[in-house]
Amino acid sequence: MRQRIFAHELQPGGWIDEQALALEYGISRTPLREALKVLASEGLVVLKPRRGCYVTELSEQDIDEVFPVMALLEGRVAEEAARRITSADFARLEVIHADLEKHAAANNADRFFEVNQRFHNALQDIAGNRYLAQLIDDARQVIKLTRRDSLRLEGRLKQSLAEHRDILEALRQKDPAKARRSMHDHLISGRTALARLAGSN
Amino acid sequence: MRQRIFAHELQPGGWIDEQALALEYGISRTPLREALKVLASEGLVVLKPRRGCYVTELSEQDIDEVFPVMALLEGRVAEEAARRITSADFARLEVIHADLEKHAAANNADRFFEVNQRFHNALQDIAGNRYLAQLIDDARQVIKLTRRDSLRLEGRLKQSLAEHRDILEALRQKDPAKARRSMHDHLISGRTALARLAGSN
DNA sequence: TCCCATGATACTGCATCCATAATTATGAAT
DNA sequence: ATTCATAATTATGGATGCAGTATCATGGGA
Known part of the structure; x- marks a missing residue:
């Protein structure tokens, strides 16, 4: 996922569709969400409560x-x-x-x-x-x-x-x-x- | 949990019992594990694959x-x-x-x-x-x-x-x-x- | 008596399912 | 035609259950 973020395949500011990605990677949403939490702490994505996950956009x-x-x-x-x-x-x-x-x-x-x-x-x-x-x-x-x-x-x-x-x-x-x-x-x-x-x- | 870690209530190097803590906080293991992921990225705990979660011990x-x-x-x-x-x-x-x-x-x-x-x-x-x-x-x-x-x-x-x-x-x-x-x-x-x-x- | 192997136990990691909240669509009223 | 309200849909956050693996204990052999 980091690769895809850096490659702007997941565009900055864009919404991350959990189920779509989970399906794509062939895993369930649970581990994917845990991965997103890690990415969030690294500053690569931002988690908006009840609003989902978005790729970080640097100003x-x-x-x-x-x-x-x-x-x-x-x-x-x-x-x-x-x-x-x-x-x-x-x-x-x-x-x-x-x-x-x-x-x-x-x-x-x-x-x-x-x-x-x-x-x-x-x-x-x-x-x-x-x-x-x-x-x-x-x-x-x-x-x-x-x-x-x-x-x-x-x-x-x-x-x-x-x-x-x-x-x-x-x-x-x-x-x-x-x-x-x-x-x-x-x-x-x-x-x-x-x-x-x-x-x- | 941060408070408890800082207060050494959870002792450095000590193992973190997921189910016990989840039970104590009245939540399931899923959100607790997500919290642990965040703490891990902050360096407060370390996650050993298939071995569980341990409070970070500073040398x-x-x-x-x-x-x-x-x-x-x-x-x-x-x-x-x-x-x-x-x-x-x-x-x-x-x-x-x-x-x-x-x-x-x-x-x-x-x-x-x-x-x-x-x-x-x-x-x-x-x-x-x-x-x-x-x-x-x-x-x-x-x-x-x-x-x-x-x-x-x-x-x-x-x-x-x-x-x-x-x-x-x-x-x-x-x-x-x-x-x-x-x-x-x-x-x-x-x-x-x-x-x-x-x-x- | 000590070491290794094998089985039992328990915990981690993941999948599935459910409830709640947000968003969108539809319909009615002005 | 436009706007607001309400209903339907969809996605998030959490709970539960299960499979796989690590650890521990017990027993057998050296």
Whole structure:
């Protein structure tokens, strides 16, 4: 169901037909409703009492609330990672980054998106704070509710790559403050790209 | 159920008997299980497949992961609040703080705890970021899973008050950086108090 | 005496069914 | 023709019942 929500197969703001979905998945309404409760707590859907379940629709205000927090959290991850990173960790990151360069060169936004997520997850592992990582994962899910096509903006892939290089450089230097700033700016830059996209619609 | 979990009436690590609780609340297992799903997503309980539901038990490592994040988030709230605070807001905060002084003088840790929460919530309102506020509320719930008796430590109330005065001073001066630092240190100080408590057991 | 296997018990997870409330459709009155 | 009231339909929220599996106990074998 998460996939279908992210793919906008279930459209934002749209009503979720419990019986139809239950029938489709070949299960009864009971487990489906429990799943909806979980999705609701993750912020992917909203449950209106006696009115049913609706896919969450993010307002511009919502996005402006989530992104700064995301930037703060990811910045913290980078900071902590810079303190703890080993050369083996760094090597792993470089492999992932090489993949990113490849997909950017091929202008493959979807693959870039996937590998980008792997990059950030790897950083979370290095930082070693599971709670922090979980908050970021949740926030990322919420952000994914919006169109992720910002990566398809002219030049955004290249820009994102450059920002990643900054982060990698800070990690190589084991400079926590710089890593935090680079990562923070990277996320804010992502928000800006999204805004440009919204503005052009 | 949250109350009972926080009050350790349902003990950390303990198994939750669905039927017993359902019977006690006079409802069937279905809505109770849905409630457990919500609590699980809030981190208050853990659901082990085919094994039932258990009250979350925080390890020292868990606490060391949550508190820094909490300090980061609350720091951000203070920072943002310092930017947006009005004189009317400040007056409200001072009323709450006066209450805190009163309860501290009376050495009433429970009341202090409550009003302290009101203070922090008021700050969240001023900061005006609902997403950020929600993350903090969740984190606070998780933290409440541990004993909150750290406030009963000799001198902790006075120390907490002093830290609040620092925060208020930063807000009065509308100094975001100072507000962030003060709040951050306040939270870290809370973690230290908890550690002292754990050490004395 | 200790360990493993097998059966009994009990709890979880799911399906089905029912009641209540909301929404929509239909009919009447202005 | 339009609006309001009432009835019918539909969906949500909860209760009940059942199948499958995990745990525990008991008994047999080493």
